[in-house]
Amino acid sequence: MLIVKKFGGTSVADKERIYNVARRCIEDYQKGNDVVVVLSAMGDTTDHLLELANEINPNPSKRxxxxxxxxxxxxxxxxxxxAMGALDVPAVSLNAYQVAMHTTSSYSNARLKRIDSERIRHELDSRKIVIITGFQGINKYDDYTTLGRGGSDTTAVALAAALKADACEIYTDVEGVYTADPRVVPNAKKLKEITYDEMLELATxxxxxxxxxxxxMAKKYGVQLVVRSSLNTAEGTIVKEAVKMxxxxxxxxxxxxxxxxxxxxxxxxQPGIAFKVFNLLAKRNINVDVILxxxxxxxTKDITFTVGRDNLKEAVETLEEYKDSLTxxxxxxxxxxxKVSIVGAGMMTNPGVAASMFETLYNxxxxxxxxxxxxxRVTVIIDETDVDKAVRAVHDAFLEE
Amino acid sequence: MLIVKKFGGTSVADKERIYNVARRCIEDYQKGNDVVVVLSAMGDTTDHLLELANEINPNPSKRxxxxxxxxxxxxxxxxxxxAMGALDVPAVSLNAYQVAMHTTSSYSNARLKRIDSERIRHELDSRKIVIITGFQGINKYDDYTTLGRGGSDTTAVALAAALKADACEIYTDVEGVYTADPRVVPNAKKLKEITYDEMLELATxxxxxxxxxxxxMAKKYGVQLVVRSSLNTAEGTIVKEAVKMxxxxxxxxxxxxxxxxxxxxxxxxQPGIAFKVFNLLAKRNINVDVILxxxxxxxTKDITFTVGRDNLKEAVETLEEYKDSLTxxxxxxxxxxxKVSIVGAGMMTNPGVAASMFETLYNxxxxxxxxxxxxxRVTVIIDETDVDKAVRAVHDAFLEE
Structure with missing residues (x-):
C-alpha cells in the first residue's frame, strides 16, 4: 500500500513532535507500506520569515x-x-525542485500543474520513507512558487493523485469532521464519512x-482523504465521492x-448595475458571499450581500466612492x-429540509x-448573538437520533 | 564590465549590513556594470541550523x-x-538549482564541477543584479551538496571563471592581505598585489x-581576485598570476x-615505515604538516612532524595503539x-633568504x-612564547624599508 501522510506546522513544531510524527510514519512503513510524508514549515517559522522580510522591505517582490x-x-x-535516521529508518527529504512540483507561474498563490513522480518512485523502491516539502512548487521560469493558504494539504492530495496512492491522510489538531463545532454543541458527533461536496460546503x-x-483537487482526481488527529490514533473522517453508509x-x-x-x-x-457593484469589490479582492x-x-432595486468583517470597511469606502455612478x-x-448552514448530500432528494430548518429557528x-x-446546503444569515442557540437547535433537530 | 562580488556571513548579519552590501553593489550597477553577488548565510545562521540538527540527531546523514x-x-x-527592491533596483536571487551549480557527489565537502551560466546571463541581460547562494551546489543525484570551509569564496571564483568576469571581489573584515598580522606587527603594510602561489602559502x-x-581555483582559471573590506572603500589586495610591481x-x-x-x-x-605512520593518521583525517x-x-630513525593541536590527542593515541607494528x-x-613563515615569489631566485631568516632569529x-x-616559503617551528618576537624581527629584517 502507498500512503501519503500530511502533517501541518504545529505537528512538527519541536523535537518531541517531530519524533512523534516520525514514529507514526515508521509504524506504517514497518507494516510494509510505501510512505510519503508531506510537511509544512515548523511552528511559527513562516511568520518569522514574513517578519524578517517585512523588516527589510515592507512591500517585497512576491517572487x-x-x-x-x-x-x-x-x-x-x-x-x-x-529524526527517522536516528530511529534507524532510511528516509530522504525532497524539495519542490527534486520532485519537479510544477505550478502555474503566479507567485504566492500558484496552482499545481503536474508532478514528475520518477524520483519519488525511485526512493520508495529503495525502501525509503520519502519526505516532501508541502506548500511550495516551481514555475516555468524555474523559480520557487508557493501555493497560498491550505497549500500543504493540496501538495499531499496532488502527490496522492500522481502516485495513485491507496490513502491520503491529512493530520490536524482535531479528530475529524464533526456534525457541529463540539465547543458549541457538546454532543456533536464525529462523521465516519462525508462526500467531497459536503466537505466543500462545510469548508467554505x-x-x-x-x-x-x-x-x-481530491474530488477532481478521486483521491480519498482521511482527516485525523496527529495527537491520537482515533479513526478520523473519510472524505470520498459516494458515501456508502x-x-x-x-x-x-x-x-x-x-x-x-x-x-x-x-x-x-437598469442592466449591469449588479455587475458594477460586484466588479468594484472584486477589483479590491473583496470576497462577496450570500447575495440577495x-x-x-x-x-428601484436593493442589493444585499455579506462580506468578511475584515473587508467591511474597505467595501463600504469603495461603494461610497462610486455611489453616484452606481445610482x-x-x-x-x-x-x-x-452565517449558520446545514450541509447534506441527502437534501438533494428531500425538498422539505430548508422549511424545517426555518421552522426550527422560528421555534x-x-x-x-x-x-x-x-x-x-441551506444557509441563513442571523444575528451573531443567536448563533450558538441556532446551531444547537438545528443540530438537535437534524442530527440527534 | 562584469563584476562578481562575494560577501561573507557577518556582512549580511542584520538589516543595516544587508543594506550596506546592497548599496555597494548598486554603486557598481549604476555605473553600467553587470553585477553578480555571492552571499553566505547570515551571521550565525549556519551554527543555529547545526544546533537544530544536533538536537534531533547528533549524527545526522550528511545528505x-x-x-x-x-x-x-x-x-x-x-x-x-x-533590500535592492526597496532601493528600486531590479534584482533576482538564485540558488544552486537555478544556476545549475554542479558539484561532485560527496556531501558536506563537495567540489564544483561546472556551472550553466545561461540563467545568470539572461538575468544580467535584462539588467538585474543577480544574487547567488554561495557554499551550495547540486550533485548528480539532484541533491544539495555543500562545499565545506571557504565554500562561498570558491563559489564566487567559479562564477567569475564561468562568466569570464572582469573582476572578482572577495569582501572580508580586513582591508586586504598584510605583510604580517597587524595586531602583532603594528607597522605591517597592506600588499597591493600578491601572486596566487604566495597567497596559497600564506593561506595555509x-x-x-x-x-x-x-x-x-582562481589560479587554475586565471581569475584575478581582489580582497577588500566590506566596511570601507580602501583598495584591497589584488591576487593574480604575475605581479608587475x-x-x-x-x-x-x-x-x-x-x-x-x-x-x-x-x-x-626499513622501507615503508614512514608511509605506515602517515597512512594511519590520514585514515583518521589528521593533517600532518612539517615533516622531518x-x-x-x-x-634506527626518528620521524618528527607537526599536527594541529586539536588533533594531537587522537594522533598520539593512534600512534601508541600501533606502536609495536610501527617498530x-x-x-x-x-x-x-x-610556525613562523616568510613567503615571497622573489625567494625563488635568491637562495640567501633562508639563511638570513635564521640569522635574524638567532640575533x-x-x-x-x-x-x-x-x-x-621558509617555515620554522619555534616555541609558542617566541612567536610575536620572531614575527616582529623577521618583519623588520625583510619588510621594512
Missing part, C-alpha cells in the same frame, strides 16, 4: 518572498529525515478542517461569525451578523435576515 | 545536513533581493583571508600557533610550538626546532 518562504518546509523535511462555511482547494439527511451544521452585511439601496433598475437582490420602492441612494451596513426565536441555498 | 544548511544562503539571497600558514581552495623578496610573514609537534622515535630503518626524518642511534621505541610530544634569541622550505 523573492516565495524564495524566502520555501526555506521553511525545506528545514522541516531535512530535520524529519534526520467555516469548518476549517480542510482547505477547499485540496478538497476540490445509510444516507443521512444532514451531515453537519456549520457557523461562521466573521460576517457583515451590506445593503446597497435604491439602485436604478430585491425590488425596492419606485421601481445608489443609500448604503446600509450591519456589522454583527453570522427558538431566531430571526432570519437572509437565506441562501444550494443543492446540498 | 540531510546539506539539505538543511542550504536554506541558510537561500534566506540571505532572498532578503538581499528584497594561517593568514585566514582567503581559503586555499578558492585561490587554487618591482619584485619584493618577501611578501609577508605568517604565524600559526595552532601547532603541536610529535616525534616517533627509534623506528627500524632523521637518523637516530643504532641504525617505534618512543613517542614524544611538544604541545606548545608554533633575537629564538631557538629553531624544525625547518621546512618550499620554493617561495
Amino acid at each position: 523573492e518572498m516565495d524564495m524566502l518562504l520555501a526555506t521553511g518546509e525545506q528545514t522541516s523535511v531535512a530535520l524529519m529525515a534526520m 462555511l467555516g469548518a476549517k478542517v480542510l482547505h477547499n482547494r485540496s478538497v476540490e 445509510e444516507r443521512m439527511l444532514v451531515s453537519g451544521v456549520a457557523a461562521d461569525k466573521n460576517t457583515a452585511r451590506i445593503a446597497v439601496m435604491g439602485l436604478k433598475d 437582490q430585491s425590488v425596492g420602492r419606485d421601481g 445608489a441612494q443609500k448604503i446600509e451596513i450591519e456589522e454583527n451578523v453570522a 427558538v426565536g431566531v430571526n432570519i435576515k437572509m437565506i441562501s441555498t444550494s443543492e446540498i | 540531510e545536513m546539506d539539505m538543511l544548511l542550504a536554506t541558510g544562503e537561500q534566506t540571505s539571497v532572498a532578503l538581499m533581493a528584497m 600558514l594561517g593568514a585566514k583571508v582567503l581559503h586555499n581552495r578558492s585561490v587554487e 618591482e619584485r619584493m623578496l618577501v611578501s609577508g610573514v605568517a604565524a600559526d600557533k595552532n601547532t603541536a609537534r610529535i616525534a616517533v622515535m627509534g623506528l627500524k630503518d 626524518q632523521s637518523v637516530g642511534r643504532d641504525g 617505534a621505541q618512543k613517542i614524544e610530544i611538544e604541545e606548545n610550538v608554533a 633575537v634569541g629564538v631557538n629553531i626546532k624544525m625547518i621546512s622550505t618550499s620554493e617561495i
Whole structure:
C-alpha cells in the first residue's frame, strides 16, 4: 500500500513532535507500506520569515518572498529525515525542485500543474520513507512558487493523485469532521464519512478542517482523504465521492461569525448595475458571499450581500466612492451578523429540509435576515448573538437520533 | 564590465549590513556594470541550523545536513533581493538549482564541477543584479551538496571563471592581505598585489583571508581576485598570476600557533615505515604538516612532524595503539610550538633568504626546532612564547624599508 501522510506546522513544531510524527510514519512503513510524508514549515517559522522580510522591505517582490518562504518546509523535511535516521529508518527529504512540483507561474498563490513522480518512485523502491516539502512548487521560469493558504494539504492530495496512492491522510489538531463545532454543541458527533461536496460546503462555511482547494483537487482526481488527529490514533473522517453508509439527511451544521452585511439601496433598475457593484469589490479582492437582490420602492432595486468583517470597511469606502455612478441612494451596513448552514448530500432528494430548518429557528426565536441555498446546503444569515442557540437547535433537530 | 562580488556571513548579519552590501553593489550597477553577488548565510545562521540538527540527531546523514544548511544562503539571497527592491533596483536571487551549480557527489565537502551560466546571463541581460547562494551546489543525484570551509569564496571564483568576469571581489573584515598580522606587527603594510602561489602559502600558514581552495581555483582559471573590506572603500589586495610591481623578496610573514609537534622515535630503518605512520593518521583525517626524518642511534630513525593541536590527542593515541607494528621505541610530544613563515615569489631566485631568516632569529634569541622550505616559503617551528618576537624581527629584517 502507498500512503501519503500530511502533517501541518504545529505537528512538527519541536523535537518531541517531530519524533512523534516520525514514529507514526515508521509504524506504517514497518507494516510494509510505501510512505510519503508531506510537511509544512515548523511552528511559527513562516511568520518569522514574513517578519524578517517585512523588516527589510515592507512591500517585497512576491517572487523573492516565495524564495524566502520555501526555506521553511525545506528545514522541516531535512530535520524529519534526520529524526527517522536516528530511529534507524532510511528516509530522504525532497524539495519542490527534486520532485519537479510544477505550478502555474503566479507567485504566492500558484496552482499545481503536474508532478514528475520518477524520483519519488525511485526512493520508495529503495525502501525509503520519502519526505516532501508541502506548500511550495516551481514555475516555468524555474523559480520557487508557493501555493497560498491550505497549500500543504493540496501538495499531499496532488502527490496522492500522481502516485495513485491507496490513502491520503491529512493530520490536524482535531479528530475529524464533526456534525457541529463540539465547543458549541457538546454532543456533536464525529462523521465516519462525508462526500467531497459536503466537505466543500462545510469548508467554505467555516469548518476549517480542510482547505477547499485540496478538497476540490481530491474530488477532481478521486483521491480519498482521511482527516485525523496527529495527537491520537482515533479513526478520523473519510472524505470520498459516494458515501456508502445509510444516507443521512444532514451531515453537519456549520457557523461562521466573521460576517457583515451590506445593503446597497435604491439602485436604478437598469442592466449591469449588479455587475458594477460586484466588479468594484472584486477589483479590491473583496470576497462577496450570500447575495440577495430585491425590488425596492419606485421601481428601484436593493442589493444585499455579506462580506468578511475584515473587508467591511474597505467595501463600504469603495461603494461610497462610486455611489453616484452606481445610482445608489443609500448604503446600509450591519456589522454583527453570522452565517449558520446545514450541509447534506441527502437534501438533494428531500425538498422539505430548508422549511424545517426555518421552522426550527422560528421555534427558538431566531430571526432570519437572509437565506441562501444550494443543492446540498441551506444557509441563513442571523444575528451573531443567536448563533450558538441556532446551531444547537438545528443540530438537535437534524442530527440527534 | 562584469563584476562578481562575494560577501561573507557577518556582512549580511542584520538589516543595516544587508543594506550596506546592497548599496555597494548598486554603486557598481549604476555605473553600467553587470553585477553578480555571492552571499553566505547570515551571521550565525549556519551554527543555529547545526544546533537544530544536533538536537534531533547528533549524527545526522550528511545528505540531510546539506539539505538543511542550504536554506541558510537561500534566506540571505532572498532578503538581499528584497533590500535592492526597496532601493528600486531590479534584482533576482538564485540558488544552486537555478544556476545549475554542479558539484561532485560527496556531501558536506563537495567540489564544483561546472556551472550553466545561461540563467545568470539572461538575468544580467535584462539588467538585474543577480544574487547567488554561495557554499551550495547540486550533485548528480539532484541533491544539495555543500562545499565545506571557504565554500562561498570558491563559489564566487567559479562564477567569475564561468562568466569570464572582469573582476572578482572577495569582501572580508580586513582591508586586504598584510605583510604580517597587524595586531602583532603594528607597522605591517597592506600588499597591493600578491601572486596566487604566495597567497596559497600564506593561506595555509594561517593568514585566514582567503581559503586555499578558492585561490587554487582562481589560479587554475586565471581569475584575478581582489580582497577588500566590506566596511570601507580602501583598495584591497589584488591576487593574480604575475605581479608587475618591482619584485619584493618577501611578501609577508605568517604565524600559526595552532601547532603541536610529535616525534616517533627509534623506528627500524626499513622501507615503508614512514608511509605506515602517515597512512594511519590520514585514515583518521589528521593533517600532518612539517615533516622531518632523521637518523637516530643504532641504525634506527626518528620521524618528527607537526599536527594541529586539536588533533594531537587522537594522533598520539593512534600512534601508541600501533606502536609495536610501527617498530617505534618512543613517542614524544611538544604541545606548545608554533610556525613562523616568510613567503615571497622573489625567494625563488635568491637562495640567501633562508639563511638570513635564521640569522635574524638567532640575533633575537629564538631557538629553531624544525625547518621546512618550499620554493617561495621558509617555515620554522619555534616555541609558542617566541612567536610575536620572531614575527616582529623577521618583519623588520625583510619588510621594512
